Amino acid sequence: MTFQLKDVLDTAGPTASLVFASWIFLQLLGQKFVGAFDRYRTLVTEYRATETSNDRRRHVAEQIPLYKRRCEQMQRATVIGAIAAMMLIFTLLSGTIVTIIGDDWPPLKYLGAASTVSGLALLLGRVVPDP
Template identity: 40%
Template sequence: MGQLADVLKALGPNASIIFAAWIFMGFLQQRYDSAVDRYREAVGDYRSHDHEDERTGNLREQVLLLRRRCKIMGRSVLIGLTAAILLILSLIFGALDVLVPRTPLIAIAGIASAIAGFVLVIVAAAFVIAEGRIVGRQIDDELRDVGDLAQHTGTQRRN
């Protein structure tokens, strides 16, 4: 019973890292799902409606940007999942360190998995930043084929 208590004491305060990682994963998954839903909607619109040439060109570019967003967020989700796994693994190594103290391999593996997990969280967040820049471009592009709105927002109308 003493070893279990020691393990729980070692893991307890650090478990919040895991909860934060899963909350972050939920955020990533939500952005990915949103991009995929919007992509499917735009592709359906492109396929099923007869648009003026200007709108068709704009919609084509929107679809391609949405596809890019989906790819970026898909990578971000995979990186985020890998980060979460590594952070959970670091807790497991922490428990092993309590059970088998002063084992260099366990300590090194725990430190490496924790650092790698945190680095991957940063990488996943950088992908979200890249995806956010695409969203900004899409907001502007949506108005390019609507003359008076494009003019009022300073968005260049395509010829």
Template identity: 35%
Template structure:
């Protein structure tokens, strides 16, 4: 009969992967929430305040950029969540492998969920990189309607 200790020995060292996945999920969720909050603020500013044409155009661009960021971070969060589910599933397959040793189906499923989870973490990270590029453009564009600051920043925006 298989002992609980054997199962815990099999999954214990690998549990750090799950904790790392959840920490990554927290990071993704924070970025997603921040983008949504800033998007809502920008939309509110655009709706409620009268701006000159230059500022209005700049705000319109900013709102659309925040919308793209929100969509990207929503996708990254979804992909990260699926990755975490797959990594947790791989631990379940590790435990099943201890309970039912030498079962090819369990081994294949465990390998597939582990690799799938890691691949999705990488994909989510690439989505965050794409969102970071939008952030950089937004930082540069923020000064577009303030010529004195734009020149002082060296951007000549």
């Protein structure tokens, strides 16, 4: 079992950039979720306040379900994004292992390819907004 470090790095490099991009995407989702959730909590607090006028209460009551739905969608997107990132990390690890051990265990190549396609499909599925 001989291998060149250059081959390992050539295998790991492009996949590592995909992993970093997916983590950056997750951070962006997290920041947006925190902002939307803070606004949702503020609206609920304002709705519960007794000194709010009826017009304002009605307006706030219309916004609360919208922010709740938005928070739920962002939470789902974050979970799916984390799963996609883990699949891409598996791709990175399996590609590195295949480079080191060679073709001694072919199923690892197919598992790595499947995790790549699945991870990218999950990421792309989260970029497209829900109707």
